[in-house]
Amino acid sequence: MTEPLVQVQDLRKFFDIRGGVLQRVVAQVKAVDGVSFDIGRGKVVGLVGESGSGKTTVGRTLLRLEQATSGVVRMDGVDIMALSPSELRAYRKRMQIIFQDPYASLNPREKVREILTHPLKLHRIGSASERDDRAEMLMDKVGLTADHLDRFPHEFSGGQRQRIGIARSLAVEPDFIVADEPVSALDVSIQAQVINLLQDLTQEFQLTMLFIAHDLAVVEHFCDEVIVMYLGKVVEKAPAADLYARPNHPYTEALMSAVPRPIPGRRRERTLLKGDIPSPINPPSGCVFRTRCPMATSECADVVPPEGDRPRPSECLHPQGLTRASPRHRSDALDTRRQRTLDTNKGYWPLSTYALSTTYRMQSDRRQGVAMEPHRIQSASRRSSGGRNFRHGPCYKGIKHRRRPSGRVPVACNANATSGWRATK
Numbered sequence: 001m002t003e004p005l006v007q008v009q010d011l012r013k014f015f016d017i018r019g020g021v022l023q024r025v026v027a028q029v030k031a032v033d034g035v036s037f038d039i040g041r042g043k044v045v046g047l048v049g050e051s052g053s054g055k056t057t058v059g060r061t062l063l064r065l066e067q068a069t070s071g072v073v074r075m076d077g078v079d080i081m082a083l084s085p086s087e088l089r090a091y092r093k094r095m096q097i098i099f100q101d102p103y104a105s106l107n108p109r110e111k112v113r114e115i116l117t118h119p120l121k122l123h124r125i126g127s128a129s130e131r132d133d134r135a136e137m138l139m140d141k142v143g144l145t146a147d148h149l150d151r152f153p154h155e156f157s158g159g160q161r162q163r164i165g166i167a168r169s170l171a172v173e174p175d176f177i178v179a180d181e182p183v184s185a186l187d188v189s190i191q192a193q194v195i196n197l198l199q200d201l202t203q204e205f206q207l208t209m210l211f212i213a214h215d216l217a218v219v220e221h222f223c224d225e226v227i228v229m230y231l232g233k234v235v236e237k238a239p240a241a242d243l244y245a246r247p248n249h250p251y252t253e254a255l256m257s258a259v260p261r262p263i264p265g266r267r268r269e270r271t272l273l274k275g276d277i278p279s280p281i282n283p284p285s286g287c288v289f290r291t292r293c294p295m296a297t298s299e300c301a302d303v304v305p306p307e308g309d310r311p312r313p314s315e316c317l318h319p320q321g322l323t324r325a326s327p328r329h330r331s332d333a334l335d336t337r338r339q340r341t342l343d344t345n346k347g348y349w350p351l352s353t354y355a356l357s358t359t360y361r362m363q364s365d366r367r368q369g370v371a372m373e374p375h376r377i378q379s380a381s382r383r384s385s386g387g388r389n390f391r392h393g394p395c396y397k398g399i400k401h402r403r404r405p406s407g408r409v410p411v412a413c414n415a416n417a418t419s420g421w422r423a424t425k
Contacts, residue, residue, distance in 0.1 A: 003077070004038035004041070005039055005041045005075060005176060005208045006038065006062070006075055006176055006208065007038050007073070007074040008036055008037050008058075008062065008072070008073050009036050009071060009072040009073075009074075010034050010070070010072065011032055011035045011061060011062075011068060011070075011073065012030075012033055012034060012068065012069045012070045012071050013031050013032040013054075013061050013066060013068055014029065014030050014033075014069045015029040016028055027281050028281070029281055030232050030280045030281070030283060031232055031280060032058055032061060033054075033232040033283075035054075035058055035232070035233065035234050036234070037227055037234060039208055039210060040208070040224075041206075042207070043209075043225065044202060044208075044209045044211055044222060044223045044224050044225075045209070045210055045211065045227060046212075046213060046222070046223035046225070046227065046240065047211065047226075047229060048213060048219055048226060048227070048228055048229070048255065049228060049229035049230055049255075050230070050277055051214075052231075052280070053229040053230050053231060053277070054229055054280075055212045055229055056180055056181075059178040059180050059210055059212055060097075060178075062095075062210065063092075063095050063097055063178060064080060064081070068081055075091075075095065075175075075176065076175075080095075090123075093172045093173075094174050094175045094176060095174055096172070096174040096176075097169065097177065097178045097179075097180060098166055098169050098177060098178070098179045098180060098182045099165060099182075100180045100182065100184060100185060101185055102158050102159075102162040102164075102185060102186070103158065103161065105161075106153040106164060106165065108152065108154060109152075110152075111149065111151060112148055112149050112153070113135055113149040113150060115153075116134075116135040116138055116139075116149070116164075116167055116171055117131040117132065117135050117171075119168065119171045119172050120172065123172055134171065136149065138167040138170060138171060141167065142166050142197060142201075143163060143193075143197065144160065144163055144167075148160075158186050158187070158190065159186055159187070159190035162183075162186060162194055163194070166182070166194075166197065166198070166201070170201065173205070176207075176208045176209070177208070177209045177210075178210045179198065179209055179211045179212060180212045181212050181214065182194060182198065183195060183218070184214060184215075191215075191218075195218060195222060198211075199222060211223055216258075219240070223240050224239065224240060225237065225238065225239050225240060226243045226244075228243075230277070230288060231277060231283055231289070232288075233288055235249045235316070236248055236249040236252045236316075244256060248316065249289075250271070250294060250316065251289050251293070253271050254272075254273050258270070271294070273292045275291065278291055284301070285301055286299075286300050286302050286303055286304055287300040287301075287304070287317065297317075299317060305317045
């Protein structure tokens with residue numbers, strides 16, 4: 001078995017709270033408390049959870065942008081936490097980050113050319129002309145042109161700035177990238193473009209990625225494995241398909257039930273959690289989720305749930321209580337005809353509000369062997385509609401599905417535009 005590229009063992013990051021005249025430490029914020037996981041080579045691992053669960057802190061601590069309180073982080077067998085400043089500087093070439101805010105992550109005083117060539121200068125890669133050539137190549141990879149290199153960041157839109165941030169992270173050819181919610185600050189119409197770009201670049205450069213996100217539908221279709229965090233702890237981790245089909249932890253089930261469905265008239269079950277996430281300064285004893293868990297017992301307050309040796313690790317004392325499928329899949333079973341429709345279009349139909357506006361580039365059409373890229377959910381299901389007018393999602397204009405020419409993909413469609421086709425590259 002191949003050794004994972006990134007190994008995290010018992011990682012902790014506490015932030016001190018100081019007070020009094022002498023500014024002594026009076027409390028600690030336990031942002032990350034005992035997190036362990038592995039990331040295989042070439043894999044994309046999603047990290048999900050509520051705001052305040054410690055996702056971003058995990059990503060920043062892995063790269064030593066934040067100094068860990070304790071724990072071990074290994075990359076290719078090398079303990080990152082034990083590296084000296086000079087050794088770490090050289091090692092950063094292999095680890096990069098895509099920041100969440102495309103507006104704040106770029107230096108407003110530098111042109112794009114300087115932003116992209118600066119990492120190359122720091123690591124003494126290539127001559128000046130070679131660095132310029134690589135900058136032009138990176139701009140082409142992320143869908144921009146060489147003309148954009150001599151512009152300042154304020155001259156770009158949010159989506160273009162995030163593309164520049166992605167290009168900067170690829171400049172030194174890293175092995176591992178932390179993508180810290182790279183689409184959360186963008187408009188929905190731009191999010192799919194950036195997700196498509198990341199997916200293409202991950203496959204082209206064989207990148208290993210930790211993908212931090214709130215949108216569970218994006219994680220389902222983009223990531224190979226998923227890690228669920230709550231209050232600084234990992235509560236469940238599993239392959240994406242298994243976790244979304246049958247969550248083992250009640251918190252994961254609650255997250256799955258909150259994913260919106262773009263099917264009008266479909267009734268669904270919701271697992272509603274009471275209250276807010278507790279303070280990380282004074283987390284609950286035992287299981288940290290017990291204060292909001294509908295299955296909690298008195299035992300949960302005294303016993304810290306072990307991860308165990310099950311094929312599906314889940315920090316819950318009562319995982320046997322979740323023997324049924326997730327709410328999303330239970331609702332699918334209510335209508336066998338629609339279930340067959342969903343199965344027929346598996347991989348083409350992301351089920352979320354994200355898909356109401358745009359969808360992702362999906363796998364090849366098995367029937368015709370051509371690339372299919374549904375930019376709108378309305379044009380993604382020709383086979384299921386049987387050639388009839390097919391109405392669903394935000395577009396209330398009937399669409400007559402027709403046989404598409406080979407090598408072409410459907411373009412965007414909405415209430416004010418008709419469906420059509422454009423050639424793929």
